[in-house]
Amino acid sequence: xxxxxxxxxxxxxxxxxxxxxxxxxxxxxxxxxxxxxxxxxxxxxxxxxxxxxxxxxxxxxxxxxxxxxxxxxxxxxxxxxxxxxxxxxxxxxxxxxxxxxxxxxxxxxxxxxxxxxxxxxxxxxxxxxxxxxxxxxxxxxxxxxxxxxxxxxxxxxxxxxxxxxxxxxxxxxxxxxxxxxxxxxxxxxxxxxxxxxxxxxxxxxxxxxxxxxxxxxxxxxxxxxxxxxxxxxxxxxxxxxxxxxxxxxxxxxxxxxxxxxxxxxxxxxxxxxxxxxxxxxxxxxxxxxxxxxxxxxxxxx
Amino acid sequence: xxxxxxxxxxxxxxxxxxxxxxxxxxxxxxxxxxxxxxxxxxxxxxxxxxxxxxxxxxxxxxxxxxxxxxxxxxxxxxxxxxxxxxxxxxxxxxxxxxxxxxxxxxxxxxxxxxxxxxxxxxxxxxxxxxxxxxxxxxxxxxxxxxxxxxxxxxxxxxxxxxxxxxxxxxxxxxxxxxxxxxxxxxxxxxxxxxxxxxxxxxxxxxxxxxxxxxxxxxxxxxxxxxxxxxxxxxxxxxxxxxxxxxxxxxxxxxxxxxxxxxxxxxxxxxxxxxxxxxxxxxxxxxxxxxxxxxxxxxxxxxxxxxxxxxxx
Numbered sequence: 001x002x003x004x005x006x007x008x009x010x011x012x013x014x015x016x017x018x019x020x021x022x023x024x025x026x027x028x029x030x031x032x033x034x035x036x037x038x039x040x041x042x043x044x045x046x047x048x049x050x051x052x053x054x055x056x057x058x059x060x061x062x063x064x065x066x067x068x069x070x071x072x073x074x075x076x077x078x079x080x081x082x083x084x085x086x087x088x089x090x091x092x093x094x095x096x097x098x099x100x101x102x103x104x105x106x107x108x109x110x111x112x113x114x115x116x117x118x119x120x121x122x123x124x125x126x127x128x129x130x131x132x133x134x135x136x137x138x139x140x141x142x143x144x145x146x147x148x149x150x151x152x153x154x155x156x157x158x159x160x161x162x163x164x165x166x167x168x169x170x171x172x173x174x175x176x177x178x179x180x181x182x183x184x185x186x187x188x189x190x191x192x193x194x195x196x197x198x199x200x201x202x203x204x205x206x207x208x209x210x211x212x213x214x215x216x217x218x219x220x221x222x223x224x225x226x227x228x229x230x231x232x233x234x235x236x237x238x239x240x241x242x243x244x245x246x247x248x249x250x251x252x253x254x255x256x257x258x259x260x261x262x263x264x265x266x267x268x269x270x271x272x273x274x275x276x277x278x279x280x281x282x283x284x285x286x287x288x289x290x291x292x293x294x295x296x297x298x299x300x301x
Numbered sequence: 302x303x304x305x306x307x308x309x310x311x312x313x314x315x316x317x318x319x320x321x322x323x324x325x326x327x328x329x330x331x332x333x334x335x336x337x338x339x340x341x342x343x344x345x346x347x348x349x350x351x352x353x354x355x356x357x358x359x360x361x362x363x364x365x366x367x368x369x370x371x372x373x374x375x376x377x378x379x380x381x382x383x384x385x386x387x388x389x390x391x392x393x394x395x396x397x398x399x400x401x402x403x404x405x406x407x408x409x410x411x412x413x414x415x416x417x418x419x420x421x422x423x424x425x426x427x428x429x430x431x432x433x434x435x436x437x438x439x440x441x442x443x444x445x446x447x448x449x450x451x452x453x454x455x456x457x458x459x460x461x462x463x464x465x466x467x468x469x470x471x472x473x474x475x476x477x478x479x480x481x482x483x484x485x486x487x488x489x490x491x492x493x494x495x496x497x498x499x500x501x502x503x504x505x506x507x508x509x510x511x512x513x514x515x516x517x518x519x520x521x522x523x524x525x526x527x528x529x530x531x532x533x534x535x536x537x538x539x540x541x542x543x544x545x546x547x548x549x550x551x552x553x554x555x556x557x558x559x560x561x562x563x564x565x566x567x568x569x570x571x572x573x574x575x576x577x578x579x580x581x582x583x584x585x586x587x588x589x590x591x592x593x594x595x596x597x598x599x600x601x602x603x604x605x606x607x608x609x610x611x612x613x
Contacts, residue, residue, distance in 0.1 A: 029411055029412075029413045030409055030410060030411040030412050030413075032406075033405075033406035033407075033409040033412040034406075034412050034413045034414060036402065036403070036406045037403060037406050037407065037412065037414065037415065037418035037419075037422070038414065038418060040399070040403050040418060040421075040422045040481075041417070041418040041421035041422055043478070044421050044422050044424055044425055044478065044481075044482065045421050045424070046440075047433070047436040047437060047440060047478070048424065048428075048436075050436065050439075050440060050447070051436050051439075054439070054445070062445055063444050063445065068447060109323075110323045110324050110327065111324075113320040113321070113323060113324065114320065114321050114323075114324040116320060117316070117317040117318075117320035117321050118317075118321075121313075121316065121317035121320075123314070123317045123318070126317070129321060129325075132328070133324065133328060135589075136328070136332050137535075138535060138588055138589055138592050139332070139336070139585060139588075140538070140539045140561060140581075140584055140585060140588060141539065141541075142539070142541060142561040142564050142565060142581065143336075143339065143561075143564070143581040143582070143584060143585050144331070144332065144335050144336070146335075146339065146564065146565075146568050146574070146577060146578070146581060147334075147335035147336065147338040147339040147342070147578070148331060148335045150338065150342075150574065151334060151335055151338060166327075166330075166331065167331045169327055169331075170324055170327035170328055170331060170332070175324060195313070201313060201316035201319075202316075205320070226426070226427055229429065230428075230429035230430060230431075232429065232430060232431045232542045232545075232546075233541055233542065236545075237565075237569070247429070248429045248430075248431040248432070249431075251431060251432065251435060252431055252435075252545075252546060255435055255438075255546065255549050255550075256549045258549075259549035259550055262444075265439075265445070268435065269439065272432050272435050272436060275429070275432055276427075276428050276432060279427040279428065280424065280427060282427070283420075283424070283427050284420075
């Protein structure tokens, strides 16, 4: 927890340089930056606001009333969504949580092992391994997903939970972040001191290094959680049984059916609204103890 | 004390490889093997003998560069690449321009509501591309869109956003909306790693905030601009989700709109894995060449680039 607090405090120090010696005459708000940022926020929040309001409208209201006027059909929309194909929407949401939650935990573990090894040991082939892993970032996902599908088909694993879970565990970006955090957060002399005390390498990692790497690992977890939750292509290629669909794929199939039947629009809209809620909530909660800046690999030493 | 030095030495030597074992296995199974398999398939084709009936009538045979030749001559693939090029020419400058602008504004003094606006602009990062495309897709539909409502009331012409030239803008807007926040955070992080003393001197010399931004801040965050530019280009080349999601809403997005959609269509729509593999390999090679060319060019320009700034 103490490491978390350090990371939380660090960004605050840089936000307002020279606050104390500001001349009183110019103590007004910087208008141009504030207005520019507010316009940006309006732009990004507009579709979100729209979906919140649109999800309250009944099918009839959606086409007849002004867009930003709340409707009266919210509970009915939820009921309709709940009734759609025996509540398959909630299955999708559960699947997304499973893929993203379990996948991100496993991915964070693999990233932590690899990042720690790459940061603290000097060994033959270290840079080669790192570079080869990083090259994975450059591979277009479709190009990986199609042969992955064919190979998993040979192992009779397509259209299964594993087919979506397994290919997403190794994240080149996660390994990259973990390496940066490990080299910044785990001092070499601490590892050496552990060795002098006769601790095994595994024990040094779990008892000494891992606690120091936690803020970075929270970042890797979040990054992977969002990446898997948002992934569309891999399940699109791997799955055909809609009981195993994640939300993204489920909503897509709903839209595909609904495009020609405006009656289904409200279903799609309500589904989209409920789909963005968990991630927005996650970010708002996590914001309190985690800095966004860590996502870009920023490390305060 | 408890373990002899020689055993400990061995443990230390073996440890990194043990720690890297899970990543290595996963890399071999889900990166190396599929890539190798795709390359292998790209040199194969199905030879049909007779009417193509019976068990031995369809045989996989060596095709040499035939699939590649076909891919190079495929006008639809070329058109897809050109469409994505046009799309990228809008997305990358607009998205990075906005990201830089917002980052500079966040970094300026006496700005109000910065934490709120920062989070709001970052928010789309948490929204799946499919959902983003879906939300904007509805906002582009005349029947439900507030924009059309306003245009209608004002008696202005109402363009069809899901067709022709405007379609590029409509698709670009989705990417800009989704990507600006993340890039803003990357640039902003590196802005904040600039020591305050650097500005002090400039301020004493009477430099305006605009001059400070143009002459000091932007050059100092150049490495992170290079990085975001690089990743934006790669992401643009791989566009798939957004046009696929908009497809049900309009006839102007066909199944082969972007090169990756074409690959998907060949693989699963036409069931021609061999052509798809050749096209996929071709796209991967182009991506890698672009990446390495770009990295080399930017390294040559500024050797310090890699170590500078919060983000690489």
